[in-house]
């Protein structure tokens with residue numbers, strides 16, 4: 442091989458080569474949270490469950506009116522709220538992956554990776570369930586008709602919509618967890634849980650991004666318009682989740698005032714913008730951040746005004 446040939450950039454890996462690489466990574470670094478977290482270690486009495494600056498009311502008048510115990514309790518209830526949503530999100534992602542696999546070649550590396558990802562998510566669901574139990578709060582469960590709607594979503598998660606939905610569910614939490622996990626104010630169990638989750642989710646995000654990079658250029662104009670317009674609904678979902686009334690009520694706060702303050706807080710907006718930034722940049726890169734979506738993400742506080 443001549444020097445000039447060696448200098449040529451390598452061709453982008455195919456979907457199967459990409460999946461093979463992620464499979465090798467999964468063999469090297471995967472966790473079994475049942476044994477990789479010390480579930481018997483007692484909680485630390487004066488530590489937060491989310492870093493204070495990542496609690497929805499931080500830097501609002503209501504936060505300053507609260508005692509430190511109330512602030513810690515709100516961080517506990519907001520962690521449980523997020524873990525609860527994480528469980529049902531991973532549930533519907535797994536449902537969508539299984540339905541997709543039914544139509545695929547079982548010898549394909551991409552199918553093997555999808556099954557590996559599915560296994561990661563089932564362990565995450567156990568980890569989140571055990572974490573909720575350990576912190577001693579009740580999970581936040583969607584109402585019956587919400588559960589019916591949520592359970593129907595995987596039927597629509599196909600093709601590029603599946604990968605956009607996966608990224609919306611994974612990337613925002615991922616970038617927030619990366620900001621949170623090194624905070625010394627945090628309970629050690631929560632730190633460990635976030636580190637495990639971030640490590641395994643990094644592969645899921647790469648796989649979903651690769652799927653979109655390969656599919657986006659070939660999308661027809663109507664599908665492209667649909668996918669690039671619909672993803673902004675994610676902003677409404679996250680605004681609803683992050684200002685759910687249940688954690689406020691459990692701490693004994695005026696839930697309407699708390700929600701209003703959280704939704705108009707400039708600090709909170711900055712946290713949300715930083716959490717969404719990597720995904721926003723990626724959606725722009727692949728041409729799937731449409732005008733309608735951009736407006737929805739901005740209105741719900743995930744893009745600068």
Ligand SMILES: [Fe+2]
Nearest residue numbers: 531562565642
């Ligand atoms: Fe996960």
Ligand SMILES: [Fe+2]
Nearest residue numbers: 562611642645
């Ligand atoms: Fe994931």
